Amino acid sequence: MSETKKLYIKTYGCQMNVYDSERMADVLSPLGYEMTETSDDADIMILNTCHIREKAAEKVYSELGRVRKIKQQRSANGKTTIVGVAGCVAQAEGEEMLARAPIVDLMVGPQAYHRLPELIRKIEAGERGLLEVDFPADDKFEKIPAANNAQIIARGPTAFVTVQEGCDKFCTFCVVPYTRGAEFSRPVEKIVAETTRLCASGVKEITLLGQNVNAYHGIGPDGDSWSLGRLLYALADVPGLERLRYTTSHPLDMDDVLIAAHGDLPELMPYLHLPVQSGSDKILATMNRKHTTAVYYDVIKRIRDARPDIALSSDFIVGFPGESDADFAATMQLVRDMEYSQAFSFKYSPRPGTPAADMEPQIEEHVKSERLSELQVLLRQQQHNFNQNCMGRKIPVLFTGKGRNPGQLVGRSPYLQPVHADAPEEYIGSIQNVDITQVGTNSLSGLCAGDNAQSEPSVQHKAIVEGAAL
Numbered sequence: 001m002s003e004t005k006k007l008y009i010k011t012y013g014c015q016m017n018v019y020d021s022e023r024m025a026d027v028l029s030p031l032g033y034e035m036t037e038t039s040d041d042a043d044i045m046i047l048n049t050c051h052i053r054e055k056a057a058e059k060v061y062s063e064l065g066r067v068r069k070i071k072q073q074r075s076a077n078g079k080t081t082i083v084g085v086a087g088c089v090a091q092a093e094g095e096e097m098l099a100r101a102p103i104v105d106l107m108v109g110p111q112a113y114h115r116l117p118e119l120i121r122k123i124e125a126g127e128r129g130l131l132e133v134d135f136p137a138d139d140k141f142e143k144i145p146a147a148n149n150a151q152i153i154a155r156g157p158t159a160f161v162t163v164q165e166g167c168d169k170f171c172t173f174c175v176v177p178y179t180r181g182a183e184f185s186r187p188v189e190k191i192v193a194e195t196t197r198l199c200a201s202g203v204k205e206i207t208l209l210g211q212n213v214n215a216y217h218g219i220g221p222d223g224d225s226w227s228l229g230r231l232l233y234a235l236a237d238v239p240g241l242e243r244l245r246y247t248t249s250h251p252l253d254m255d256d257v258l259i260a261a262h263g264d265l266p267e268l269m270p271y272l273h274l275p276v277q278s279g280s281d282k283i284l285a286t287m288n289r290k291h292t293t294a295v296y297y298d299v300i301k302r303i304r305d306a307r308p309d310i311a312l313s314s315d316f317i318v319g320f321p322g323e324s325d326a327d328f329a330a331t332m333q334l335v336r337d338m339e340y341s342q343a344f345s346f347k348y349s350p351r352p353g354t355p356a357a358d359m360e361p362q363i364e365e366h367v368k369s370e371r372l373s374e375l376q377v378l379l380r381q382q383q384h385n386f387n388q389n390c391m392g393r394k395i396p397v398l399f400t401g402k403g404r405n406p407g408q409l410v411g412r413s414p415y416l417q418p419v420h421a422d423a424p425e426e427y428i429g430s431i432q433n434v435d436i437t438q439v440g441t442n443s444l445s446g447l448c449a450g451d452n453a454q455s456e457p458s459v460q461h462k463a464i465v466e467g468a469a470l
């Protein structure tokens, strides 16, 4: 019997890349490749890269240095290693990287993972330096085999499902429209089928992914274009599904059905990541965000009316070209007004080929750093306050794995906070109530009474999905 071959994938960047790495594993599984957590015993090593901010390519080059040593070591032991670079760095800098790093055997962009078996076969036949970065017309999702039951179970009770890819918004700082291409939505039936299969294998929580997920407009079984809201109502009925989330959204695409879903669907978790980037209308305009702060305030108000306990998250960029002290003060004011449960914040990083990289004036590095620390102090304070409000509450937690200490499990609250509690291992994969007794800035902990907290099936979805009103 032939020995199983091992595949190691190191994933950088967003959740979309996590999903893509799993799809690469699925597509290589019929060729006899099994995932390994250790790079030393890998017959194929793939770096699944991110290009969103600076130093992305540098990180990949330095990791390739490490990979080269492993490859040499293995070669000394008579073993071959195929080295691949996937993801957005491959898409954006493929040719240059192949020239600079001869250790790389193949580079594959995010839209071409279904071509991996073909590329691997060519390499096994002696070819080198392959680059596959087209945006092919064929649907990569259709070409990749579904994960089998054992793979799904091994990946745990939470799973990602990509429903939309690419972006047509062209914010002036962002590489996504160039690396991931134009917006594309998968058909409703495919998404329902994938979700049904995952839930049949024990997945409880599904996070729908898309660079612009709420711009989703996939074709429905009725031939109509379905919005994300309508899709969520349909998915809430999938047997075994307990929790739904989606990320990442754009304020302009928060339509009424999606907002209503937050009020109607107990499965839709009270957490929303809705990036605003800046609190200054002048900066939002030069970022080409296509919305004002007033639009954002209004959207948030309507969401909070629908789901008062919603935990709100966002992304911020400080030091965008032309950002004055007053512009930054407006961002700080917006943050004070919103009260986030947590948020991500970054210094503006000029990306070659994007319009903002050539805008003047660029902001000095030390100013960016000062603004970032000021913003992060406020955001951490808000995160701490949000967590503090959970003290003494009974919170349903989906246990996802073992905690750091013996006897301890870790899971997620509806608000996406990590929660630790002493509980038996058989609780992994189930939702249990936890009485919160301790809070920190990054996580909660408490006592698990063992009273199951599975959510009640909601009675109203079917009527809404079938209704013509949507």
Ligand code: 5AD
Pocket (backbone or CB within 6 Å): 052, 053, 173, 174, 175, 275, 277, 315, 316, 317, 346, 347, 348, 349, 350, 351
């Ligand atoms: N510089 C800094 N942050 C950026 N982001 C995207 N592009 C850049 C850039 N050039 C941030 C945005 C986005 C998140 C995924 O990354 O805040 O929402």
Ligand code: SF4
Pocket (backbone or CB within 6 Å): 167, 168, 169, 170, 171, 174, 175, 176, 177, 211, 212, 250
């Ligand atoms: Fe990038 Fe803007 Fe599209 Fe988000 S909406 S992926 S920030 S271009």
